[in-house]
């Protein structure tokens with residue numbers, strides 16, 4: 217089985233994201249970039265399939281600026297087989313999906329795994345949009361995949377449990393979580409990844425321009441700062457518990 | 472402005488977010504509320520039915536709840552129609568031939584104001600728009616049938632998690648009590664549950680807890696879990712890692728109980744208690760019951 221994972225490079229989850237002086241974008245100077253967390257889960261899920269069946273081929277692709285190469289290299293170091301980069305400095309979400317659709321048509325994977333949402337725009341658009349452009353079925357927010365006769369079974373977390381769906385191949389799923397935590401690259405993995413070619417081409421080479429329906433950012437702000445809270449410390453556990461319950465009822469009015 | 476609201480039901484009742492969207496749509500102008508009837512949500516049959524409705528009614532704006540299914544449906548619908556899409560917005564205003572939306576980005580670390588040109592598809596976070604109560608009459612809901620001819624998937628089965636059924640779900644809850652690694656093990660979760668029950672709330676967890684398998688994934692709050700905005704969020708034995716905070720800092724009132732006075736969670740808490748959870752939580756549960764009774 218061939219699995220393709222479209223991945224996005226985003227600020228690492230530990231970065232304290234700051235708004236840039238223009239008030240409309242985030243400051244990217246000096247920040248650490250990583251594979252978006254749900255895309256890492258998608259990679260782990262695919263590599264778990266490869267662990268179970270070594271004939272599985274796992275490929276990754278990113279559409280983005282040249283720095284995205286580092287995220288692809290990281291994916292190779294984790295154990296992915298192939299990576300390719302489509303250069304686009306600013307492409308509308310639908311244009312990203314269009315470019316990915318071209319890559320899918322060339323690479324002919326059986327299964328495409330996207331993250332459930334990228335942790336920068338928090339949209340969850342590109343996965344379903346890619347399935348739509350390809351005319352493929354998709355299952356969103358899965359936690360498990362298993363091959364079955366003539367397709368795959370996909371577990372989807374819903375309120376109160378999991379739905380299990382069967383999809384014929386080719387199909388697309390967006391990943392919420394893998395069974396295990398995303399693996400760290402091994403030393404041999406890192407060495408091997410260094411030697412791999414990551415071919416790149418501009419988005420225009422796929423016959424796609426970067427335009428498409430999107431939004432205009434009017435402003436960005438940090439969330440309102442919290443603080444000025446109080447620490448309750450007078451008395452024993454029972455007395456503090458009573459003070460807190462009373463404060464929540466009479467002061468905060470949330471009981 | 473002409474708005475089409477996609478209704479969602481939980482059991483026999485419309486979800487609260489549907490009422491919130493219906494009220495917003497009426498405020499914006501002409502509103503149609505549709506519910507897609509089908510055995511269960513599946514993207515292709517739902518998108519197909521909804522796209523037909525949109526093509527015949529030509530609304531400027533399609534609004535969905537930013538629920539598990541609403542977000543998925545909105546994304547594929549927007550791609551089919553070639554419309555702009557904004558997911559999980561927390562505010563929305565008409566602005567000429569566009570809507571201006573508030574959208575948390577970067578896992579809640581940034582709040583953006585965006586201009587989205589019409590026609591557009593927007594999903595709105597449950598609880599973000601306020602209901603004005605009695606003034607918001609229950610909406611007239613029109614039914615459309617899911618287009619089963621568009622289905623390519625086969626539903627196999629539903630596997631239940633026993634714990635989840637009896638409490639309100641995290642995304643709808645007005646009160647959430649979350650437990651972290653400080654609870655030491657799944658056998659101590661009755662402390663979290665008893666407090667949640669005394670408050671009529673839902674139970675959440677940190678990722679350390681869901682990763683350890685102490686609690687199901689669906690209870691995880693944070694960057695790679697659920698983003699929640701209850702009136703009251705109580706963090707028990709949670710350190711306050713940036714990825715946990717990303718999912719809960721917009722809660723109205725935050726209470727933290729942690730034995731480490733330097734824990735980061737205290738920096739964002741409205742009320743902090745430096746204590747051992749095993750000692751404090753049972754006392755607090757009793758105090759809550761008393762305070763609610765009097």
Ligand SMILES: Cc1cc2nc3c(=O)[nH]c(=O)nc-3n(C[C@H](O)[C@H](O)[C@H](O)COP(=O)(O)OP(=O)(O)OC[C@H]3O[C@@H](n4cnc5c(N)ncnc54)[C@H](O)[C@@H]3O)c2cc1C
Pocket residue numbers: 229253650651652653654676677678679680691692693694695696697707708709710711712713714715718728729730731734746747748749
């Ligand atoms: C990409 C990425 C995504 C992530 N996403 C999430 C996410 O969505 N949600 C999330 O929660 N985390 C997430 N994390 C993990 C996060 O970084 C932390 O590791 C996690 O939140 C820690 O959980 P915790 O607070 O329960 O555990 P710890 O950090 O171990 O904290 C336990 C706390 O309990 C206190 N304690 C111990 N014993 C007691 C006691 N008896 N009484 C009172 N207090 C006690 C300790 O003082 C400590 O503060 C993510 C990490 C990464 C890298």
Ligand SMILES: Nc1ncnc2c1ncn2[C@@H]1O[C@H](COP(=O)(O)O)[C@@H](O)[C@H]1O
Pocket residue numbers: 221222223224252254255277278279280309312329330331332333334335337338339340341342343
């Ligand atoms: N520029 C991109 N290049 C490759 N994959 C992407 C890109 N943007 C989004 N994706 C994929 O689509 C998912 C959802 O992204 P988004 O719609 O931006 O939330 C991500 O988790 C990735 O799997």
